Amino acid sequence: MSDGTGTSGDLDGTGAVRAARRDQAVRAAVKQGLLGPDAPVVGLLDVAGIRESAAALRAAFDAVTAPGTPVLHAFAVKACPLVPVLRLLHEEGIGAEVASPGELALARAAGVPAERTVLDSPAKTPGELSEALALGIAVNADNPQELERIDALTAAGRSRSPLGLRVNPQVGGGSIEALSTATATSKFGVALRDEGARAWVVRAYLDRPWLTRLHTHTGSQGIPLTLMAEGVAQAYALAEEINERAGRRQVDTLDIGGGLPVNFASEETTPTYAEYARVLRDAVPGLFDGRYGLVTEFGRSLLAEHGTVVARVEYAKSAGGRPVAVTHAGVQVATRTVYAPGAWPLRIAAYDAEGLPKEGPEVVQDVAGPACFAGDLLAAGRALPLLEQGDYAAALDTGAYYFAHHYAYNSLARPAVYGFAGGGDGDVVLATVREAQTVEEIVAEAGGAYAGALTEAARRGGSGGL
Ligand SMILES: *Cc1c(COP(=O)(O)O)cnc(C)c1O
Numbered sequence: 424m425s426d427g428t429g430t431s432g433d434l435d436g437t438g439a440v441r442a443a444r445r446d447q448a449v450r451a452a453v454k455q456g457l458l459g460p461d462a463p464v465v466g467l468l469d470v471a472g473i474r475e476s477a478a479a480l481r482a483a484f485d486a487v488t489a490p491g492t493p494v495l496h497a498f499a500v501k502a503c504p505l506v507p508v509l510r511l512l513h514e515e516g517i518g519a520e521v522a523s524p525g526e527l528a529l530a531r532a533a534g535v536p537a538e539r540t541v542l543d544s545p546a547k548t549p550g551e552l553s554e555a556l557a558l559g560i561a562v563n564a565d566n567p568q569e570l571e572r573i574d575a576l577t578a579a580g581r582s583r584s585p586l587g588l589r590v591n592p593q594v595g596g597g598s599i600e601a602l603s604t605a606t607a608t609s610k611f612g613v614a615l616r617d618e619g620a621r622a623w624v625v626r627a628y629l630d631r632p633w634l635t636r637l638h639t640h641t642g643s644q645g646i647p648l649t650l651m652a653e654g655v656a657q658a659y660a661l662a663e664e665i666n667e668r669a670g671r672r673q674v675d676t677l678d679i680g681g682g683l684p685v686n687f688a689s690e691e692t693t694p695t696y697a698e699y700a701r702v703l704r705d706a707v708p709g710l711f712d713g714r715y716g717l718v719t720e721f722g723r724s725l726l727a728e729h730g731t732v733v734a735r736v737e738y739a740k741s742a743g744g745r746p747v748a749v750t751h752a753g754v755q756v757a758t759r760t761v762y763a764p765g766a767w768p769l770r771i772a773a774y775d776a777e778g779l780p781k782e783g784p785e786v787v788q789d790v791a792g793p794a795c796f797a798g799d800l801l802a803a804g805r806a807l808p809l810l811e812q813g814d815y816a817a818a819l820d821t822g823a824y825y826f827a828h829h830y831a832y833n834s835l836a837r838p839a840v841y842g843f844a845g846g847g848d849g850d851v852v853l854a855t856v857r858e859a860q861t862v863e864e865i866v867a868e869a870g871g872a873y874a875g876a877l878t879e880a881a882r883r884g885g886s887g888g889l
Contacts, residue, residue: 463737480696599643615657
């Protein structure tokens with residue numbers, strides 16, 4: 424593992440610049456008082472970095488698609504459900520893939536138009552479906568029962584929504600079972616290799632001339648690029664078969680999902696969108712010849728590297744001979760890492776009380792969170808400059824599925840999130856993306872307005888009952 428501060432090691436140019444921007448932002452957050460004794464944990468987002476990733480995604484597909492091919496890159500809102508992030512991506516030409524009423528509302532609040540929004544989720548209610556169809560949002564049905572609901576809705580009135588079906592190509596899983604969506608028994612989509620399934624799908628399309636899209640998503644983090652491409656190849660072959668049988672180009676758009684893995688081990692961005700686009704072009708050349716429009720749904724790879732959660736070291740202690748830094752970032756902001764440290768290790772960078780990268784010999788230590796269970800560790804046995812009281816520990820690459828995914832253990836407050844821009848010779852601008860949750864909000868969200876509900880119910884229920 425490379426050093427945590429990103430100031431040495433085999434960095435590509437972009438990684439080194441990104442690390443330098445991050446260092447400046449941590450320093451600025453401390454200097455401006457956004458991070459300190461009374462605000463002991465914050466999330467930081469790198470505006471320039473997010474824009475670079477969006478540009479890299481667009482360029483990668485531009486390089487392999489025939490001129491004029493419609494391509495919608497829809498950000499998987501799940502990866503970073505923050506309205507200002509969705510607005511920034513929208514400005515960068517990236518739409519939104521949503522999977523719940525909440526995510527749809529976030530995309531709409533960010534100003535993402537219906538025609539740049541795609542709804543995929545395994546459990547859409549009738550109400551959600553009719554809202555999406557009324558808005559003209561693209562919908563990918565997950566299963567035959569959902570398709571029946573859409574049949575009823577489209578019979579009632581025509582919708583502008585492009586409609587598709589999600590298939591599970593059952594090409595197998597990657598290194599993280601929980602994020603592998605194309606296993607034999609995955610809960611997502613129509614399992615294409617099950618007996619009779621393929622014939623059923625083809626018939627479903629032939630019976631529904633308005634079914635014009637086909638969707639697949641092989642998984643997230645831990646799926647090799649070749650397996651992702653294999654899933655896409657299966658969907659492409661199915662689209663070709665449907666179109667052949669229909670005698671026309673009924674399926675006009677393939678939605679190839681997201682899932683590009685992120686390198687959490689160093690500052691290097693690998694694999695890149697350009698590499699994946701080339702792997703796809705080699706595996707499925709027909710996908711890019713202009714006959715099909717494309718939708719992509721990348722999440723983690725657009726945001727992960729551009730987020731940092733920074734936490735103050737409240738206490739520095741020692742136990743059994745091992746130094747332990749007790750910080751304010753643990754399970755509430757790094758849930759996956761704390762519960763599955765083997766699958767989700769994070770790099771940690773050490774900063775001093777001024778927010779400057781910490782120097783000094785590396786010492787093997789634990790970086791702990793604030794929650795009341797022994798396993799609440801951001802990192803165990805990690806070699807870092809010794810963290811002392813008042814220093815800061817930063818968990819790197821946490822822009823997706825980390826601090827924007829608060830877990831309310833111990834009623835720990837959601838931290839504030841700031842976006843940073845500028846720097847270099849000028850001042851770093853830190854813009855509020857989300858305010859910290861207050862203690863009053865915690866009480867309100869925990870039923871504060873209904874404090875007497877249970878005692879009252881017991882009184883009203885009297886002494887009877889079972
Ligand atoms: C989670 C998900 C994505 C995004 O996956 P990433 O690994 O974050 O790129 C895209 N599409 C669907 C259907 C998903 O469930």
